[in-house]
Amino acid sequence: xxxxxxxxxxxxxxxxxxxxxxSLLEVLRDRLxxxxxxxxxxxxxxxxxxxxxxxxxxxxxxVFAAEAAGRAITTIEGIQGPEGLHPLQExxxxxxxxxxGICTPGFIVAAKALLDRNPDPSEAEVRLWxxxxxxxxxxxxxxxxxxLEAAKSTAVVMEK
Amino acid sequence: MPNWPSERQLxxxxxxxxxxxxxxxxxxxxxxxxxxxxxxxxxxxxxxxxHCKIVSxxxxxxxxxxxxxxxxxxxxxxxxxxxxGDEIAAVAAMTEEVAEDALRAIKVKxxxxxxxxxxxxxxxxxxxxxxxxxxxxxxxKIEDAIKEAAAVHEGTYGCExxxxxxxxxHGLVARWEGEELTAWASTQAVHxxxxxxxxxxxxxxxxxxxxxxxxxxxxxFGPDIQGIVAAELAKKAGAPVKLxxxxxxxxxxxxxxxxxxxxxxxxxxxxxxxIAFDAETWGTGGHSRGAGFPLPYVYPVDNRRRKHxxxxxxxxDNRAMRAPGHPQGSLVMDSLMDDLCHKFDPKLxxxxxxxxxxxxxxxxxxxxxxxxxxxxxxxxxxxxxPRGDNAPGPWKRGLGVALGTWGGGPGDAQATxxxxxxxxxxxxxxxxxxxxGTTTVVPLVAAEILGxxxxxxxxxxxxxxxxxxxGSGGSTSCGGVSVAVAMACTKALAELFAKVAPKLECKPExxxxxxGRVFVTGNLERGFTWKQACAVLGxxxxxxxxxxxxxxxxxxxxxxxxxxxxxxxxDVETGRVRLNKIVAVADCGLVVNRxxxxxxxxxxxxxGINYGLYEQRRLDPPTGLPVNPDMEFYLLAGAGDIPExxxxxxxxxxxxxxGIGEPPTIPTAAAISNAVANAIGVRVPVIxxxxxxxxxxxxxxx
Numbered sequence: 001x002x003x004x005x006x007x008x009x010x011x012x013x014x015x016x017x018x019x020x021x022x023s024l025l026e027v028l029r030d031r032l033x034x035x036x037x038x039x040x041x042x043x044x045x046x047x048x049x050x051x052x053x054x055x056x057x058x059x060x061x062x063v064f065a066a067e068a069a070g071r072a073i074t075t076i077e078g079i080q081g082p083e084g085l086h087p088l089q090e091x092x093x094x095x096x097x098x099x100x101g102i103c104t105p106g107f108i109v110a111a112k113a114l115l116d117r118n119p120d121p122s123e124a125e126v127r128l129w130x131x132x133x134x135x136x137x138x139x140x141x142x143x144x145x146x147x148l149e150a151a152k153s154t155a156v157v158m159e160k
Numbered sequence: 161m162p163n164w165p166s167e168r169q170l171x172x173x174x175x176x177x178x179x180x181x182x183x184x185x186x187x188x189x190x191x192x193x194x195x196x197x198x199x200x201x202x203x204x205x206x207x208x209x210x211h212c213k214i215v216s217x218x219x220x221x222x223x224x225x226x227x228x229x230x231x232x233x234x235x236x237x238x239x240x241x242x243x244x245g246d247e248i249a250a251v252a253a254m255t256e257e258v259a260e261d262a263l264r265a266i267k268v269k270x271x272x273x274x275x276x277x278x279x280x281x282x283x284x285x286x287x288x289x290x291x292x293x294x295x296x297x298x299x300x301k302i303e304d305a306i307k308e309a310a311a312v313h314e315g316t317y318g319c320e321x322x323x324x325x326x327x328x329x330h331g332l333v334a335r336w337e338g339e340e341l342t343a344w345a346s347t348q349a350v351h352x353x354x355x356x357x358x359x360x361x362x363x364x365x366x367x368x369x370x371x372x373x374x375x376x377x378x379x380x381f382g383p384d385i386q387g388i389v390a391a392e393l394a395k396k397a398g399a400p401v402k403l404x405x406x407x408x409x410x411x412x413x414x415x416x417x418x419x420x421x422x423x424x425x426x427x428x429x430x431x432x433x434x435i436a437f438d439a440e441t442w443g444t445g446g447h448s449r450g451a452g453f454p455l456p457y458v459y460p461v462d463n464r465r466r467k468h469x470x471x472x473x474x475x476x477d478n479r480a481m482r483a484p485g486h487p488q489g490s491l492v493m494d495s496l497m498d499d500l501c502h503k504f505d506p507k508l509x510x511x512x513x514x515x516x517x518x519x520x521x522x523x524x525x526x527x528x529x530x531x532x533x534x535x536x537x538x539x540x541x542x543x544x545x546p547r548g549d550n551a552p553g554p555w556k557r558g559l560g561v562a563l564g565t566w567g568g569g570p571g572d573a574q575a576t577x578x579x580x581x582x583x584x585x586x587x588x589x590x591x592x593x594x595x596x597g598t599t600t601v602v603p604l605v606a607a608e609i610l611g612x613x614x615x616x617x618x619x620x621x622x623x624x625x626x627x628x629x630x631g632s633g634g635s636t637s638c639g640g641v642s643v644a645v646a647m648a649c650t651k652a653l654a655e656l657f658a659k660v661a662p663k664l665e666c667k668p669e670x671x672x673x674x675x676g677r678v679f680v681t682g683n684l685e686r687g688f689t690w691k692q693a694c695a696v697l698g699x700x701x702x703x704x705x706x707x708x709x710x711x712x713x714x715x716x717x718x719x720x721x722x723x724x725x726x727x728x729x730x731d732v733e734t735g736r737v738r739l740n741k742i743v744a745v746a747d748c749g750l751v752v753n754r755x756x757x758x759x760x761x762x763x764x765x766x767x768g769i770n771y772g773l774y775e776q777r778r779l780d781p782p783t784g785l786p787v788n789p790d791m792e793f794y795l796l797a798g799a800g801d802i803p804e805x806x807x808x809x810x811x812x813x814x815x816x817x818x819g820i821g822e823p824p825t826i827p828t829a830a831a832i833s834n835a836v837a838n839a840i841g842v843r844v845p846v847i848x849x850x851x852x853x854x855x856x857x858x859x860x861x862x
Contacts, residue, residue, distance in 0.1 A: 019257055026256065035193035036186020038374075040327045041407045045791035048327060076186035089184040093176050096755040099763060100595025101183030102190060102327045102374030127800040134791060136327045136375050137595050138766040139759060140799040 007068040010078025018065040027065040036076035047133030050106040057113035076105035088150040097146035099137035162711035174755040200252040202403035203259040207241035210275035210474040210784025221265035227258035230397035242447040245412030252393040275474040275784035282471035305436035309427030311504035318421035318846040320776040328374020331404030334391040341366040348376040349631030354624035368624040378480035379415035411789035415479030418451035419443040420488030437464040446477035453485035457493035459517040483822035494562035494830035523721040530723035530745040538725035548841030554733040558839025564826030569718030571636025573644035574627035577652040583691035590626035597756030609649040611674035635819030639716030647706035716817040720747040726835040735851030739803035749818035761824040768828020
């Protein structure tokens with residue numbers, strides 16, 4: 001049995017067919033060509049597959065693709081604005097907050113979800129929020145700094 | 161003799177990764193992201209028992225399942241399976257779901273055999289699973305030295321088996337076009353993997369591509385069984401096949417770091433110098449591989465004896481893991497050194513004790529600098545106290561130090577540099593970037609030599625179609641690749657100079673390339689812009705090739721030493737260890753990219769924190785099955801577990817380039833263990849330093 005799903009991804013309408021047991025991550029990667037979301041553990045522990053679903057941070061490996069029906073999803077491919085990289089992406093680059101880069105999409109999506117609800121987080125809040133994202137290379141130090149710097153730079157933009 | 165430019169514009173500065181944009185925007189294509197038309201998904205059936213024999217196997221039900229395109233037998237009836245996760249057969253199907261169903265449909269009858277799942281079981285008399293390993297004895301006066309010693313200490317120390325946990329698992333995508341095989345593999349060796357695939361299939365050449373990869377840490381040097389199987393399935397099915405391991409397979413079958421245990425007796429003379437060392441060591445590297453590690457480590461001792469035993473258990477085999485053996489050697493040796501120091505004179509500063517016991521090699525000077533520098537950065541003079549913090553309350557604070565050493569040196573590498581008539585520069589090298597930053601090293605070094613900016617260089621790595629380079633292991637890539645690229649660019653530039661010189665009415669040797677210009681030395685005006693200079697080439701580009709051997713002396717070096725310090729607080733009521741600060745002083749020689757060099761040191765330290773406090777592969781003794789092959793119960797540090805980490809790069813440009821992938825992960829856990837002993841007054845002998853182990857040590861049960 002295949003399910004017909006209509007959803008919105010990064011502001012665009014998408015339709016796809018999927019099996020009931022398929023995860024959102026599988027559909028994003030294998031059917032829709034959105035391979036920026038990564039599979040690290042496939043059981044919700046590493047955060048490499050993080051996407052934002054109706055404003056909420058989720059592990060897309062733990063969401064059934066069918067659950068995406070009628071909802072709005074933001075993936076790493078949609079973080080960048082029309083005017084270029086998001087400040088988070090810029091700060092990750094500038095602070096070298098990435099090594100092999102396979103955890104990076106998840107960290108950036110998670111950090112975006114944090115800044116959306118708390119534009120001025122403390123260092124402790126950043127560390128706690130990112131507890132669901134694992135980096136093995138491992139760049140936590142620079143990641144935390146990049147998120148704090150991005151928060152600062154978005155605050156400046158908002159003041160302007 | 162070739163050498164680096166004495167004044168450098170780019171090397172040693174902070175350069176953001178040239179492939180960073182793709183990585184932050186989701187555009188980087190890892191092997192796992194390669195989706196080809198008609199792609200099939202493959203999975204492997206694995207042993208459900210720790211030790212068994214295949215009695216019979218029926219692939220029929222899987223073969224006849226709709227959507228299954230190929231089935232491949234790896235083991236046959238009568239074959240023994242040595243651990244839970246050992247490969248049996250594989251299928252390729254149109255979706256992952258069908259592949260999973262097909263694995264369930266394969267009918268296998270097993271004969272379950274007795275298993276061994278721990279070092280202790282393997283060492284028990286009668287078990288066939290322990291084998292005497294290397295024995296080493298030097299100096300004849302161990303007993304005499306111990307008798308005459310000012311202090312003798314006897315202790316047992318150890319580390320558990322851990323796994324690599326690469327965030328991108330092992331595997332590849334295989335595609336056949338006629339007799340030509342292309343593999344997009346997650347590998348630390350594109351040339352090695354391409355060659356191994358070609359040999360297996362007896363074809364002239366297989367191309368291996370690795371544009372991006374999600375970590376390897378020593379565990380990804382060839383196609384492995386799963387890579388061969390993916391290519392076999394692709395051949396049978398006549399369609400491309402993707403086979404990347406799932407997380408459990410990655411833990412069980414894709415390598416691990418052996419455990420290491422040591423019962424050591426050691427002695428010092430009245431000056432506090434190590435004079436005797438007698439050790440029995442053991443560990444497990446899986447069902448067929450050893451568990452060797454260097455010991456004694458860093459600190460020299462004339463009279464020494466060591467007996468090592470490898471314990472074979474029903475678990476996946478070890479693979480090289482980030483400085484193989486060294487973190488284990490460091491943990492045992494530096495724990496012992498601290499305990500000896502305490503026994504010799506409880507008030508003696510462990511930094512001073514180490515200074516008295518340094519090797520009389522090139523590293524003596526480096527270690528001395530590092531110890532003094534690191535001690536100042538961690539606040540050693542202000543905060544160190546003899547063992548046991550007497551402060552009131554449950555939280556006890558302590559400081560610890562440890563040293564590490566590594567060989568390294570420039571690995572095999574060749575490169576080509578092509579200069580085009582329109583000024584374009586292409587540099588190619590068949591190395592790969594594990595996340596270390598090699599992709600950026602190539603254009604950075606080329607731009608340095610050619611006097612250009614990084615954006616002017618098109619660097620290409622990550623394919624076996626490019627000039628051969630060795631696997632990225634042993635911290636050898638940065639040195640080898642930097643030198644090969646520098647030499648290729650130097651040669652291409654010399655050819656360009658020869659063509660440009662007549663136009664400037666000078667000799668080629670009078671020319672230099674800097675600031676984006678080619679000009680007569682001493683007269684910036686008497687010359688051309690880079691583009692004008694290259695225009696003399698017209699339609700005939702220059703291509704120069706070089707091997708790192710043409711320039712390596714003085715340009716890259718081996719034999720490095722590092723020192724790390726830890727400041728910890730331990731809750732003696734709960735056994736929890738909280739890290740306050742780590743200082744890592746890294747022996748970096750000539751830094752190529754300061755930004756990625758720092759990242760490597762930070763990453764090494766955090767990996768050290770992981771195995772010092774959290775990581776342990778657990779097997780269930782009654783069944784021999786892995787208990788935590790996941791990321792939930794196999795504990796890894798998160799962003800909240802990491803303290804302030806102070807990275808000090810000990811610049812030493814005259815030593816040349818030093819690979820920094822491995823050295824910084826060696827002494828971290830030993831420094832933490834020593835800090836914990838300093839805080840609570842007793843040694844917690846085995847890492848990871850879990851709350852339970854800390855409490856047991858405090859109760860005197862350890």
